[in-house]
Each structure stands twice: as structure tokens, then as C-alpha cells.
Amino acid sequence: MNAEMPSATDVRRALYDDMAPHHLTPLWEVLHALVPRQPASPCVAAHWKYGEVRPFLMRAGAAITAEEAVRRVLILENPALRGQSCITQSLYAGLQLILPGERAPSHRHTQSALRFIVEGTGAWTAVDGERAVMHPGDFIITPSWAWHDHGSEADGPVVWLDGLDIPMLRFFDAGFAENGSGAQPQAHAPGASFARWGHNMAPVRHQPPFGLSSPIFSYPYDRSREALHALERDEPVDAWDGVKLRYVNPATGGSPMPTMATFMQRLPPGFDGRPFRQTDGAVYSVVEGTGTVHVSQGDTQQVFEVGPRDHFVIPTWHTARWQSADGCVLFSFSDRPVQQALGIHKEERLS
Ligand code: 1HN
Numbered sequence: 001m002n003a004e005m006p007s008a009t010d011v012r013r014a015l016y017d018d019m020a021p022h023h024l025t026p027l028w029e030v031l032h033a034l035v036p037r038q039p040a041s042p043c044v045a046a047h048w049k050y051g052e053v054r055p056f057l058m059r060a061g062a063a064i065t066a067e068e069a070v071r072r073v074l075i076l077e078n079p080a081l082r083g084q085s086c087i088t089q090s091l092y093a094g095l096q097l098i099l100p101g102e103r104a105p106s107h108r109h110t111q112s113a114l115r116f117i118v119e120g121t122g123a124w125t126a127v128d129g130e131r132a133v134m135h136p137g138d139f140i141i142t143p144s145w146a147w148h149d150h151g152s153e154a155d156g157p158v159v160w161l162d163g164l165d166i167p168m169l170r171f172f173d174a175g176f177a178e179n180g181s182g183a184q185p186q187a188h189a190p191g192a193s194f195a196r197w198g199h200n201m202a203p204v205r206h207q208p209p210f211g212l213s214s215p216i217f218s219y220p221y222d223r224s225r226e227a228l229h230a231l232e233r234d235e236p237v238d239a240w241d242g243v244k245l246r247y248v249n250p251a252t253g254g255s256p257m258p259t260m261a262t263f264m265q266r267l268p269p270g271f272d273g274r275p276f277r278q279t280d281g282a283v284y285s286v287v288e289g290t291g292t293v294h295v296s297q298g299d300t301q302q303v304f305e306v307g308p309r310d311h312f313v314i315p316t317w318h319t320a321r322w323q324s325a326d327g328c329v330l331f332s333f334s335d336r337p338v339q340q341a342l343g344i345h346k347e348e349r350l351s
Pocket of ligand 1: 071073096148162166
């Protein structure tokens with residue numbers, strides 16, 4: 001071998017160095033990472049205990065008004081994605097606080113939002129001129145580009161989980177937003193949209209007002225809870241999910257908003273579920289009861305003991321299973337409808 005001949009490594013390094021200023025990079029160095037054999041999410045599973053988060057929310061309540069903050073929210077950031085304002089690569093989650101008498105001014109944006117009420121009764125959110133009064137366990141949507149503001153006539157703090165598709169719109173660089181002028185006028189009676197669309201009936205001459213999103217923007221907990229309890233008695237329950245229902249857009253049968261699916265499930269007392277994994281990472285809010293969440297990915301195993309108002313995230317393709325001695329109810333959301341629209345959603349139910 002000629003000692004003067006540069007090695008393949010030297011040749012390649014010189015090539016990389018010389019072409020770097022021209023914004024060129026070799027695929028063969030990154031191909032495996034770009035096209036993994038199976039999903040390799042940078043996200044980690046994480047658990048936010050409500051008892052630990054709540055004091056910070058109350059301190060935020062003393063530190064800034066809802067008006068000044070516009071939205072007084074503590075973002076639930078994935079521990080592996082700090083600084084990116086997201087809980088998974090595609091989803092944003094935060095806990096929002098509103099205090100008695102406060103107003104959060106109206107605005108609209110192309111990002112879709114969901115609210116899941118965690119604590120307190122008597123705050124409201126207005127969507128396109130109709131107020132929905134919040135109760136714990138209610139699920140409320142804010143469709144893309146719908147005007148929305150929040151207020152509270154409650155006598156104590158009200159806290160809800162916000163879920164938005166912010167990272168998806170950021171990915172497409174397709175976000176728009178507009179500020180309103182203070183509060184929206186009340187154009188409809190509270191409950192009008194539910195009366196129109198929420199009883200397995202629909203208006204004869206009315207098109208759904210929010211395009212691809214549900215014309216119902218409040219899904220009250222008493223209805224979801226009743227359904228889950230009725231189905232719990234209709235044994236056997238699913239060995240992986242317990243009793244799990246998805247929320248629907250009554251006009252289409254699809255998800256309430258095009259970018260996010262939402263679910264509520266009940267694990268009956270004594271439930272010891274089988275493991276599963278799915279390509280849609282999901283964010284959970286514990287509504288009632290307690291449970292144990294086992295999450296594993298590769299050599300990493302985590303166990304979360306969860307209770308009411310706790311939040312946790314199970315990233316893409318992490319294996320999870322549920323146990324609950326006393327029974328519990330879980331709300332969750334994910335990017336499943338987007339993956340289904342792209343034909344890439346995958347789920348494995350393991351034994
Ligand atoms: C937003 O509009 C709300 O309306 C909550 O309550 C959280 C996070 C980022 C961007 C807009 C709300 C938000 C948000």
C-alpha cells in the first residue's frame with residue numbers, strides 16, 4: 001500500500017469539509033437515523049403529579065393576571081425536549097389557570113385547541129359567540145380559526161388542560177393568528193350547539209359551522225361517564241383498554257378536530273391490562289380514581305402511580321399497560337387522525 005495514498009476516511013472528511021460551505025451533506029452518514037427500523041422517538045415518558053404542579057399554578061396566579069398573560073398557562077414540556085414548548089414532537093400540552101372574575105381576551109388562530117377541565121366549576125370558554133360553562137371532566141374544543149375567549153364567574157380557581165397541534169402547524173410553517181377586541185359578543189344561547197347536534201339529530205338546513213371540526217364544542221363529562229359505567233357492566237371489558245370510547249364529530253363520525261383524537265376510558269376495579277404500543281404518542285389526564293402505568297422502551301422501564309388530576313405522556317411506540325386496584329377514568333388525546341389520514345398509524349396489542 002502506498003503510504004502517500006489518502007485513506008477513504010481522509011477522502012470523505014475532505015469532501016464533507018469542502019462541501020459544507022455549499023450547504024451539502026452526505027446522506028449515507030445519516031440514512032439509518034432518517035429511516036429507523038422502528039420508531040425511535042426522542043421523547044420520554046413523563047408524569048406530572050397534580051400535588052406538585054398546583055402550587056406553581058397558584059403562584060403563577062399571584063404573579064400575573066390572565067389579562068396580562070393573555071393565557072396564564074404552565075406548559076407541560078417533555079423532559080427530553082425542554083425549550084421546545086411541546087409534550088411530544090407533534091403535540092403541545094399545558095395547564096391553564098383562571099381566577100374568579102378574570103377574563104382572557106378573545107383571539108383566534110389556525111392551531112386547533114382542546115380543553116379538558118381538571119379543577120373547579122363555573123369558568124366558561126366562548127367559542128364563536130357561544131359560552132360553554134366548564135365542569136370537571138368536560139371536554140371542549142376550539143376549532144381552527146374560531147374566535148375564543150375565557151372568563152370565570154366561579155368562586156375559586158379553575159384549571160384545565162390545553163392540548164394544541166402547535167408543533168404540527170410549526171412543522172408546516174402554516175400558522176396564522178389574530179387578536180379580537182376584548183370579549184366576544186354572545187351570539188348564541190349557551191347549549192345551542194349541543195341542542196342542534198348533540199342528540200343523534202342534526203339541523204335540516206344547517207351546515208356544520210366549523211369546517212372539518214365538530215359542530216359540538218362541549219362534550220359534558222356526565223354523558224361520557226354514564227356511557228363508560230354502563231359499558232363496564234357489559235362484560236367482558238377489553239383486556240388492553242378496559243372500556244375505551246373515542247369522542248366523535250357527529251357530522252362525520254371522525255375525530256372532533258382534524259388533527260387530534262380524544263378518548264375517555266375506564267379501568268374497572270382490579271383491572272390488570274395487557275401491554276400495547278401505538279405510533280401515536282398520547283397525553284393523559286386522570287379524571288377519577290388511581291392506577292399504575294407501566295411504560296417501557298428498550299431497556300428503560302418506568303412506573304407511574306397516578307391519581308386524580310395527574311397528567312402523563314406515553315410517547316410513540318413505547319410499550320404501556322394499565323393496572324388499577326380501585327378503578328379509574330382516563331382522558332387522553334393524540335395525533336391519531338393525522339397518522340390515519342397519512343396511512344401510517346400502527347398499533348400492536350401484545351400478550
Ligand atoms: C391558546 O389560544 C390558548 O385559547 C391556550 O386558551 C394555550 C398555547 C399556545 C397558543 C395559543 C387558549 C395556547 C394558546
